[in-house]
Amino acid sequence: MSQYRKVHCRLPIADSRRYRVTVLTFEMCDRTMRLLLATLFFLLLASSAFATGNFKIVKVADGVYAAIRTEPPGLTVNANSVFIINDEDVVVVDTTLTPGTARETIAALRQLTNKPVKYVINTHWHDDHIMGNQVYRDTFPGVEFIGHTSLTDYLPTTGLTNRRGAMSEQGYPAFINALKSRLDKNESVFGGPMTTEEREGYSGSVGIAERYMAENPGVEIVLPTTTVRERLTLQRGKRTIDIRYLGRGHTSGDLVVYLPKERVVIAGDLVVWPVPYVGSPQSHPGNWSKALQQILALRPKRIVPGHGPVLKEDSQLKAMSRLFSTIDEQVRAAVKRGENLEQVRSGINLDYFRDMFAGDSRMRKLIFRNYVVGPAVEAAYLDATGNF
Numbered sequence: 001m002s003q004y005r006k007v008h009c010r011l012p013i014a015d016s017r018r019y020r021v022t023v024l025t026f027e028m029c030d031r032t033m034r035l036l037l038a039t040l041f042f043l044l045l046a047s048s049a050f051a052t053g054n055f056k057i058v059k060v061a062d063g064v065y066a067a068i069r070t071e072p073p074g075l076t077v078n079a080n081s082v083f084i085i086n087d088e089d090v091v092v093v094d095t096t097l098t099p100g101t102a103r104e105t106i107a108a109l110r111q112l113t114n115k116p117v118k119y120v121i122n123t124h125w126h127d128d129h130i131m132g133n134q135v136y137r138d139t140f141p142g143v144e145f146i147g148h149t150s151l152t153d154y155l156p157t158t159g160l161t162n163r164r165g166a167m168s169e170q171g172y173p174a175f176i177n178a179l180k181s182r183l184d185k186n187e188s189v190f191g192g193p194m195t196t197e198e199r200e201g202y203s204g205s206v207g208i209a210e211r212y213m214a215e216n217p218g219v220e221i222v223l224p225t226t227t228v229r230e231r232l233t234l235q236r237g238k239r240t241i242d243i244r245y246l247g248r249g250h251t252s253g254d255l256v257v258y259l260p261k262e263r264v265v266i267a268g269d270l271v272v273w274p275v276p277y278v279g280s281p282q283s284h285p286g287n288w289s290k291a292l293q294q295i296l297a298l299r300p301k302r303i304v305p306g307h308g309p310v311l312k313e314d315s316q317l318k319a320m321s322r323l324f325s326t327i328d329e330q331v332r333a334a335v336k337r338g339e340n341l342e343q344v345r346s347g348i349n350l351d352y353f354r355d356m357f358a359g360d361s362r363m364r365k366l367i368f369r370n371y372v373v374g375p376a377v378e379a380a381y382l383d384a385t386g387n388f
């Protein structure tokens with residue numbers, strides 16, 4: 001039977017803070033794809049200095065370095081970290097998906113400086129940005145953890161639920177088996193043999209998932225010791241570090257780190273390259289578009305995304321902002337006409353944006369289909385109907 005038959009798969013992906021089960025609905029999936037996707041969603045460039053493991057250190061500005069993940073775009077991800085090396089200390093943004101990758105990141109930091117890490121900023125509460133917190137706490141006694149106020153609610157509730165789901169048999173183990181099976185058979189989800197890019201994307205995803213399963217059971221979740229509701233400015237010697245909440249976007253608790261003198265923005269997952277990752281009901285497309293406009297208004301010289309390379313120009317932000325405002329507008333108009341979610345889904349056409357973000361890449365098309373079209377439309381619908 002064709003893998004392209006039209007089937008709607010309803011997948012328990014992530015719970016809201018009220019433990020409401022969320023479903024990600026998408027077209028054209030077969031049984032293996034359902035397994036493959038059941039775990040996934042968020043359980044949940046300047047000059048290169050040197051490379052270590054599955055990331056490379058990239059200088060962003062004087063004393064500012066990004067640890068950019070080098071796994072190819074895939075169906076699960078690890079996140080970038082950033083080191084801000086100040087006169088006396090270091091501020092780190094995001095701590096990666098596992099303790100082991102956090103230790104590797106710290107080893108790379110040690111090649112740059114011996115100054116202690118004084119602050120860790122978590123841009124939001126998804127596992128790929130916080131699971132290394134424990135390692136930083138144990139390595140740098142007295143380190144402060146900064147996160148949006150909502151992290152103290154999300155991390156022990158929704159985050160815990162996502163983590164348990166990811167570690168269950170139906171979670172990452174099933175995901176790993178499904179991807180390995182496809183790799184063994186050389187079978188693309190689009191039918192026929194895989195492209196090289198698909199093979200690399202699936203292999204990278206298996207590696208990330210295997211590390212998650214090997215390293216994350218038993219990890220202690222470290223909550224913020226300092227919370228930010230709207231804004232916090234750190235002055236560390238000559239360095240000014242402006243931490244801002246720009247409203248709901250990728251989650252309800254995204255923090256952006258802005259270095260005004262260097263004109264660098266560390267954006268967390270408000271900016272992702274090549275294809276955005278959207279959560280439902282965690283994301284809020286309309287507000288997300290506005291948050292991106294606020295970042296654009298800063299006219300940054302460099303943007304460090306949560307995933308993807310350091311960006312030297314703002315086209316990805318503009319494209320993401322247009323994508324999310326379009327989804328929000330179309331969904332709100334449909335809701336005004338009285339349409340339900342399924343009617344909204346069948347009426348919305350995002351092919352233009354799919355082509356813009358994915359081009360001819362099958363891997364990117366798959367990411368767009370599963371992590372943009374399905375969840376973003378639902379997230380916008382929940383926002384439009386007040387059910388988020």
Ligand SMILES: [Zn+2]
Pocket residue numbers: 077078079126128129269306307
């Ligand atoms: Zn992320």
